Amino acid sequence: xxxxxxxxxxxxxxxxxxxxxxxxxxxxxxxxxxxxxxxxxxxxxxxxxxxxxxxxxxxxxxxxxxxxxxxxxxxxxxxxxxxxxxxxxxxxxxxxxxxxxxxxxxxxxxxxxxxxxxxxxxxxxxxxxxxxxxxxxxxxxxxxxxxxxxxxxxxxxxxxxxxxxxxxxxxxxxxxxxxxxxxxxxxxxxxxxxxxxxxxxxxxxxxxxxxx
Amino acid sequence: xxxxxxxxxxxxxxxxxxxxxxxxxxxxxxxxxxxxxxxxxxxxxxxxxxxxxxxxxxxxxxxxxxxxxxxxxxxxxxxxxxxxxxxxxxxxxxxxxxxxxxxxxxxxx
Amino acid sequence: xxxxxxxxxxxxxxxxxxxxxxxxxxxxxxxxxxxxxxxxxxxxxxxxxxxxxxxxxxxxxxxxxxxxxxxxxxxxxxxxxxxxxxxxxxxxxxxxxxxxxxxxxxxxxxxxxxxxxxxxxxxxxxxxxxxxxxxxxxxxxxxxxxxxxxxxxxxxxxxxxxxxxxxxxxxxxxxxxxxxxxxxxxxxxxxxxxxxxxxxxxxxxxxxxxxxxxxxxxxxxxxxxxxxxxxxxxxxxxxxxxxxxxxxxxxxxxxxxxxxxxxxxxxxxxxxxxxxxxxxxxxxxxxxxxxxxxxxxxxxxxxxxxxxxxxxxxxxxxxxxxxxxxxxxxxxxxxxxxxxxxxxxxxxxxxxxxxxxxxxxxxxxxxxxxxxxxxxxxxxxxxxxxxxxxxxxxxxx
Numbered sequence: 052x053x054x055x056x057x058x059x060x061x062x063x064x065x066x067x068x069x070x071x072x073x074x075x076x077x078x079x080x081x082x083x084x085x086x087x088x089x090x091x092x093x094x095x096x097x098x099x100x101x102x103x104x105x106x107x108x109x110x111x112x113x114x115x116x117x118x119x120x121x122x123x124x125x126x127x128x129x130x131x132x133x134x135x136x137x138x139x140x141x142x143x144x145x146x147x148x149x150x151x152x153x154x155x156x157x158x159x160x161x162x163x164x165x166x167x168x169x170x171x172x173x174x175x176x177x178x179x180x181x182x183x184x185x186x187x188x189x190x191x192x193x194x195x196x197x198x199x200x201x202x203x204x205x206x207x208x209x210x211x212x213x214x215x216x217x218x219x220x221x222x223x224x225x226x227x228x229x230x231x232x233x234x235x236x237x238x239x240x241x242x243x244x245x246x247x248x249x250x251x252x253x254x255x256x257x258x259x260x261x262x263x
Numbered sequence: 264x265x266x267x268x269x270x271x272x273x274x275x276x277x278x279x280x281x282x283x284x285x286x287x288x289x290x291x292x293x294x295x296x297x298x299x300x301x302x303x304x305x306x307x308x309x310x311x312x313x314x315x316x317x318x319x320x321x322x323x324x325x326x327x328x329x330x331x332x333x334x335x336x337x338x339x340x341x342x343x344x345x346x347x348x349x350x351x352x353x354x355x356x357x358x359x360x361x362x363x364x365x366x367x368x369x370x371x372x
Numbered sequence: 373x374x375x376x377x378x379x380x381x382x383x384x385x386x387x388x389x390x391x392x393x394x395x396x397x398x399x400x401x402x403x404x405x406x407x408x409x410x411x412x413x414x415x416x417x418x419x420x421x422x423x424x425x426x427x428x429x430x431x432x433x434x435x436x437x438x439x440x441x442x443x444x445x446x447x448x449x450x451x452x453x454x455x456x457x458x459x460x461x462x463x464x465x466x467x468x469x470x471x472x473x474x475x476x477x478x479x480x481x482x483x484x485x486x487x488x489x490x491x492x493x494x495x496x497x498x499x500x501x502x503x504x505x506x507x508x509x510x511x512x513x514x515x516x517x518x519x520x521x522x523x524x525x526x527x528x529x530x531x532x533x534x535x536x537x538x539x540x541x542x543x544x545x546x547x548x549x550x551x552x553x554x555x556x557x558x559x560x561x562x563x564x565x566x567x568x569x570x571x572x573x574x575x576x577x578x579x580x581x582x583x584x585x586x587x588x589x590x591x592x593x594x595x596x597x598x599x600x601x602x603x604x605x606x607x608x609x610x611x612x613x614x615x616x617x618x619x620x621x622x623x624x625x626x627x628x629x630x631x632x633x634x635x636x637x638x639x640x641x642x643x644x645x646x647x648x649x650x651x652x653x654x655x656x657x658x659x660x661x662x663x664x665x666x667x668x669x670x671x672x673x674x675x676x677x678x679x680x681x682x683x684x685x686x687x688x689x690x691x692x693x694x695x696x697x698x699x700x701x702x703x704x705x706x707x708x709x710x711x712x713x714x715x716x717x718x719x720x721x722x723x724x725x726x727x728x729x730x731x732x733x734x735x736x737x738x739x740x741x742x743x744x745x746x747x748x749x750x751x752x753x754x755x756x757x758x759x760x761x762x763x764x765x766x767x768x769x
Contacts, residue, residue, distance in 0.1 A: 063297070080378065092380070092547045095404075095489070097371060103295045103339060105371050118650040121543040121643060121734055137358045141294020141365045160359065167362065266762045278486040 053115035056224060057125035060108040061144055062134040064099040068106065069193045071134045073211035075108040077233045078218060081225035082112045084232075090117055094124065105138055112224055130222055132214060133157060134183075140168045151176035153222055155247075157183040157214055162250050173252075181217035181247040183210040187239045207234025213243025220244045286337070292319075293365045296340030298355040304330050306352035313344035313353065335364045379551040381544035384512035385451075385477045385537070386411035387551070388519025390421045391559045394449040394475075396441035398426045398434045403489050404541040405453040405479035412449075423449075431456035435463040435476065442472035442534075443580060445571030447523070449474065453541060454481030457495040464534075468503030469596060470580055471532035473566070475522055476504075478538045479545040480642075482731050490732010491541035493642065493694035497705050499536070500671055503596050505603065506536040507669040508641040510627075512549045515539050517614065517622065518668075520563055524610045527566050530602050536671075540643040540693075542732065554618055562617050603672045625674035627666040628681055630656065634663025636747040637682055637721075639710055640691040641667055644728075644735045648691070651740035662744055670706075678713045686751035687722045688714070689743050692760075693729035703727055703760030722756045728763040739763050 058078065062071030072093060079091035090111045093099070097106040109125050111117060127147045133139055136158035145154065154175055156165055159182040166172050187210050207215060212234045219227045220243075227244055231237045268274075283289070300313075313322040313331060321334040322344060345353040358365065379387065385408045389397070397416070399409035415421040424441075428434040431452045438448035452460060457478055467474070482492040493508070500506055505526055509515040515537065522535035539545055570578050584592070604625075611624040629649050631637065640648050645666045655662045665681050667674060682688055692704025701707055707725035714720055726743050729735045742763060750756060 063295075076378075083378075090547060090549075091378075095542045095546060103297065103341075105294060107371075118647070119737065120547065120549075120646060123542075123734065135297065137297050138294070140359065141296075141367060142371060143367060143369050146369060158359075168359075266765050268765055 053113050055111050055113040055117060056130070057128045058110040058112070058130040058132065058218075058224075059125045059128040059144075060110070060132045060134060061138045061142070062106055062108065063102075063138070064097075064104040064106050065102045066191050067134050067210070068099050070191075070209050070211045070214075071106075071108045071132075073206045073209075073234075074132060074134070074214050074218070075110040077206050077211065077215055077230060078225050079110040079112065080233055081215075081219075081229040082110075084229040085226065088113045088116050090120060096123060105142055128152065130155070130218070130224075132218060134210065134214065136160065136165065139165065143171070145169065145171050145174050148174050150174055153177050153179065155179045155181065155214070155217055155221060157181060157210060159185055162248060175252055177221065177249060177251045179217060179221045179247050179249045181213055181243050183213035183217075183239075183243060186210075186213040186242045186246065187236065207240070208236050212236040212239035213246075216240040216243025216245075217247035220247050221249055286334075291336055291366045291368065292339050293336050294368060296338060296358045296365070298340050298342065299335070299338065299358050299361070299364065300333065300342070300345050300353045301356045302331060302333065303352045303354075306350050307331060308350045308352075310349060312347050312349060316343050316347040318343065336366060374555065375553045377551055377553060378548045379512050379516075380407070380546050380548045381509070381512045381515045381539045382407035382479065382546065383411055383548075384516040384551050385519055385539070386415065387553060388516045389449045389475075389477075390415050391516075391554070391556060392447065392449075392520055392523050392563060393421070393565075394423050395446040396424045396426065396438060396448040398428045398437040398441075398448070398450045400428045400431055400434050400452070400456065402431070402453045402456040402481070404481060404491075404545045405451045405456075405477060407545065408451050408477055408479070431460040432463060435460040435467065438474045438476075439463060439467050439470070439472050442474040442568070443470070443572050445566070445568040445573075447474070447527075447566040448472075449477070451477035451479070453479050454489070454495050455484050457499065458483065461499065464499050464502035464504065466581060467534045469592065473523075473526035473532050473534055475519065475526065475535045475537060477519070478536055480538065480541045488731055489541060491543055491642075491693070492730050492732065493538070493540075493705075496536055496538045497694040500705075504534050504536050504671060505669070506538065506671040507667070508538045508540075509544065509668075510641075510643050510645045510666060512544065513551045514668075515544065516551055516553070517620075520559060521607075521610050521614055523566075524563050524613075525603065525606050528606050528610075529567075529569060531599060531606055532569070533599065533603075538642075543734075544643040558617050562613055600672050604674070607669070607672075623668070625668060625677040626681060627664075627668065629664040629666070631663035631665060631681055631685075633661055634685055635661040636663075636687045636689070636744060636751055637685045638662070638664045638689055638691055638740070638743070639667075639678075639682070639706060640664060641670065641706070642693060642729075644691065644693070647735055647737060648740055651737045651744070654737065655741065655744050660744055660748060662747075670709075673709055673713070675713045678710065679717065682710075682714060682721055683717055683719075685721045687724070687747040689747050690723065690725040691729070691735070691743070692725050692727050695727070695730065701725060701759040703762075707759070722750050722754070724750065724756055724758065725760045726763050727760060727765075733764070735763075 079089040094107040099106040325332040441448040482488040
C-alpha cells in the first residue's frame with residue numbers, strides 16, 4: 052500500500068460549504084488527470100447543514116490504488132487548507148499532522164498575526180496565505196447541500212478558484228494547467244497562484260515539490 | 264461467548280443520558296463565530312432587547328456592575344442582537360481582531 | 373458516447389433512475405439516501421428528466437404513492453434509509469403481492485435508538501421476507517448497474533416484483549468512485565418501457581387487493597413463491613444482455629475473488645468487500661489461502677451457486693453487518709442461510725460468523741487479518757469453537 056497524501060479542507064457550513072467541496076473535488080480531479088489515484092469526500096459526522104459550524108472536506112491522493120477507501124476522517128493530514136480564517140482560533144486544525152506539513156489559509160492578514168493563534172505551529176513545514184475573498188469577492192455561490200450529490204453550479208466560481216491556485220503553487224500535488232480545465236473562473240485561479248504568500252520553516256518536507 | 268465492550272467505547276444503558284440544565288461544558292460553540300458583538304455601555308439603555316432576541320441566551324444582566332454581560336462561550340455570531348438593539352449600542356467586530364474569547368477544541372464533535 | 377465520471381453511490385443511483393427514465397418519484401428526506409432525491413430534484417428542475425416529483429409526508433406515504441403510480445402503469449422510484457425503511461414496513465407485502473414492479477433505493481443506516489447515521493444492513497435485511505428482489509452493491513458503478521438490471525428483471529411480465537437496491541450508507545453513498553455512464557440508446561435497448569399487464573383504467577376495471585377467505589391464502593403464497601423459482605432464469609437473461617450491450621463481464625449471482633484454491637473464505641456483501649479483497653491480497657502474500665464470495669443478490673438467495681462456490685473450502689466466515697438479536701447464533705442474519713446452503717454436502721465446510729461494520733464501524737485490514745487467523749485455526753482444529761465473533765469486542769485470541 053503506497054503512501055496516501057491527505058488533504059483536509061476546513062470551512063463553515065451552508066455559506067461556504069460548496070466552495071470548500073469544490074476545493075477538495077477539483078484538486079482531486081486535477082491530480083487524477085496526472086494519473087494518480089484519488090478520493091474526495093465530505094466529512095460525514097460534521098452535520099454541515101448548520102450555518103457557520105466548522106466542517107471538513109477531504110481529498111486523498113496516492114501513487115498506487117488506495118486500499119483503505121472507507122474512512123471517516125483524515126487522521127494524519129499532510130496539507131490543511133482553511134477557507135475561513137477564524138477557524139484556526141477555535142479548532143486544533145493541525146491535529147494529527149506529521150511534522151513538516153503545510154497550512155494554507157484564506158486571509159488578508161499577515162502570516163505573523165495568524166501564527167499567534169496556532170500554538171502548535173512548530174509542527175509545520177510551511178504556512179501560506181492567499182486573499183481569496185479579495186480576489187474573487189466574498190460571495191456564496193450556491194447553497195448546495197453536502198449530501199453527496201453532484202454540484203451543477205460549476206466548480207470553482209468564487210473563493211474556491213484562488214485557493215486552488217495557491218494549493219497548486221505551494222504543494223505541487225496538482226498542476227495549474229489541469230486545474231484550469233476544471234474550474235470555471237480561471238482568472239481567479241491565476242491570481243491565487245501568483246499572489247500566494249509563503250513562509251517556510253526548518254521542518255519543511257520537500258517531497259511535495261513545493262513550487263513557490 | 265463473552266462480548267466485552269472496550270473501556271473507551273462504553274455507552275450508557277439504553278443510550279439514556281442526563282439532560283443539561285443551564286450552561287454545560289459540552290458543545291461549546293464559541294468557534295462558530297466570525298464576528299462578535301461589541302457593546303458600548305454608555306449608549307446601552309438596559310432595555311433587554313438583546314436578552315430577548317438572542318436565540319442562544321447569550322446576554323444576561325450583571326446585577327453587581329449593572330451592565331449587560333455577554334456569554335463568549337456560546338455566542339455563535341448570528342448578529343441578531345446587533346440588528347435589534349434600538350439604541351445602536353452594539354456593533355460587529357471580526358473575531359480575529361481579538362486574541363482570546365474562543366475555546367480551542369480538539370475536534371468539532 | 374460513454375462518459376466516465378467520479379460519482380458517489382447516491383449520484384450514481386440518481387443517474388441510474390435518470391437513464392431508466394422513471395416517470396414518478398416520491399421523496400422524503402432521511403440521511404444518507406436523501407442525496408439521491410436532491411440529485412433527482414435538480415435533474416427534474418433542469419428538464420433533464422421528465423418525471424412527476426412528489427414529496428410524501430413520510431416514508432409510508434412514499435411507498436404508498438409509488439405503489440399507486442405503479443398500479444396506474446408508471447415506472448416509479450423511491451428510497452429510504454434506517455428507520456424510514458421500517459416506517460414503510462406495512463406497504464412492503466402489498467407491494468410484492470400485488471405485483472407492482474417499482475424500485476426502492478436503500479442507503480443503509482443504523483436503526484434507532486439513538487440517532488446514528490452510520491451504515492448497518494439491518495434496516496433493509498429486516499424486510500427480506502416480504503417478497504421483494506434484494507441485493508447489495510459494492511461500488512458506485514454497481515449501484516448504477518443494479519438500478520437498470522433490477523428494473524429489467526422486476527418489470528419482466530413473468531416476474532412483476534418490486535426491488536430493493538441497497539448500498540452502504542456513507543461508505544458507498546457518499547464516497548466517490550469511477551462510474552462509466554452509457555448512452556441513452558444503449559439503455560433503451562436493454563430496458564424496454566414498462567407495460568403493466570393490468571393497469572388501473574376505466575376501460576378494463578380491475579380490483580386490486582380484494583378480501584379473500586383463509587383457504588385462498590395459501591394458494592396466493594404459493595403463487596408468489598413459484599415466481600421466485602422463475603427469477604434466476606430472468607436474472608441470467610438480463611445480465612447476459614447487459615454484458616453484451618454495455619461490454620461488461622458481470623457474474624449474475626456472485627462475485628468470487630481468488631476462490632479456486634482457497635482454504636478459508638469470507639462471505640461478505642456491500643462496500644466492505646473491497647477492503648476484503650485488499651486484505652486477501654496481503655494474506656496471500658503471506659501464504660494464507662484466502663478467498664471471498666460476495667453475493668450480488670440475497671433475494672432470491674443463490675443457493676446452488678453458493679453451494680458450488682464454497683463446497684471445497686475448509687472454513688467460511690460470514691461477515692455480518694446486520695444484527696438478529698436473540699437469533700440462533702445471537703449474532704447476524706447471513707450465517708443461517710449460508711449454513712443451510714452447505715448443510716447437505718457430504719463434506720461440509722465449517723461456518724462461523726463475524727459481527728463487523730455495525731453502527732457505521734469501519735472494517736479495517738487488521739480486522740480481516742484477525743478473522744483470517746480465527747478461520748485458519750478453525751480449519752486446523754476441524755472444529756467450530758464459536759458461532760459468532762464480535763470483532764473488536766473480544767479478547768485477542
